[in-house]
Amino acid sequence: MGEQPRSAREPNLLALTEELRAIGELGAVLAEKAEDRERFQRVLGIAETLVSGDWTGPVRPPADVTEQWFHVSPLMSADCAAFDASGRMLLVKRNDNGLWALPGGLVEVGETPADAATREAWEEVGLQAEVVRLIGLYDSRSTGTDTPFQVVHLVYECRVTDADRLHVSEETDDFGWFSRDRVAPLSPGHEVRVRDAFMMRAGTLAQQSIC
Structure with a gap:
């Protein structure tokens, strides 16, 4: 069988951090054990800290980042x-x-x-x-x-x-x-x-x- 199709777009550091955030958020919801949920919450915290620096501009307050991340959409x-x-x-x-x-x-x-x-x-x-x-x-x-x-x-x-x-x-x-x-x-x-x-x-x- 051939390889799974992959995007030709190379992710930058911010895109990777956003993906890390998504993994942490999903894991924190689906994990059955309390210790696993805590680990995924830690992943969320790390992603928040990384992206708050923005890497291309001034550091943003983590609360501002979190508010944007958790806007509820369809x-x-x-x-x-x-x-x-x-x-x-x-x-x-x-x-x-x-x-x-x-x-x-x-x-x-x-x-x-x-x-x-x-x-x-x-x-x-x-x-x-x-x-x-x-x-x-x-x-x-x-x-x-x-x-x-x-x-x-x-x-x-x-x-x-x-x-x-x-x-x-x-x-x-x-x-x-x-x-x-x-x-x-x-x-x-x-x-x-x-x-x-x-x-x-x-x-x-x-x-x-x-x-």
């Missing part, structure tokens, strides 16, 4: 709409609800949404692809996505570069290529995204969808 997700030579779309069967969906997931700190779309396709089913264009942006509240949180979904049309060794993963039970008129039962929220992806591919979507 989550961001990216999907990969990949097509084969016959115009069929790759869908994965999720193991949490048994329904089908575009490969995709939350964007991580330090990567672009486009990078996240191809990374998720790799992680979920072993597909290597490259982004062609943005299909649309979708608000989870208006598309029926089954989530208690507000999520902004970005969907990208992707060109397949290697699909010879597709496989299931911890997140997927199956995968398949589907034509527009024979799509499997879709996970909530994916109906409009899959529809628009087929329309964009066929040239019948007048503009990028924003909803």
Whole structure:
């Protein structure tokens, strides 16, 4: 199997510190043991101290940095709409609800949404692809996505570069290529995204969808 797709952008020290902050914040929430939570809190403190110096300008008070970091915003997700030579779309069967969906997931700190779309396709089913264009942006509240949180979904049309060794993963039970008129039962929220992806591919979507 080939290597996982990686961004060509080289992170600077501030970007690495922001990624360190994200790891510490997530770990502090998910860690089960008190001592592990304390360690992740320490990671957060180190990241705060590092970034407060800004490295390119005057030192900022840590409280100012923390206020910017913890502004609550909607989550961001990216999907990969990949097509084969016959115009069929790759869908994965999720193991949490048994329904089908575009490969995709939350964007991580330090990567672009486009990078996240191809990374998720790799992680979920072993597909290597490259982004062609943005299909649309979708608000989870208006598309029926089954989530208690507000999520902004970005969907990208992707060109397949290697699909010879597709496989299931911890997140997927199956995968398949589907034509527009024979799509499997879709996970909530994916109906409009899959529809628009087929329309964009066929040239019948007048503009990028924003909803």
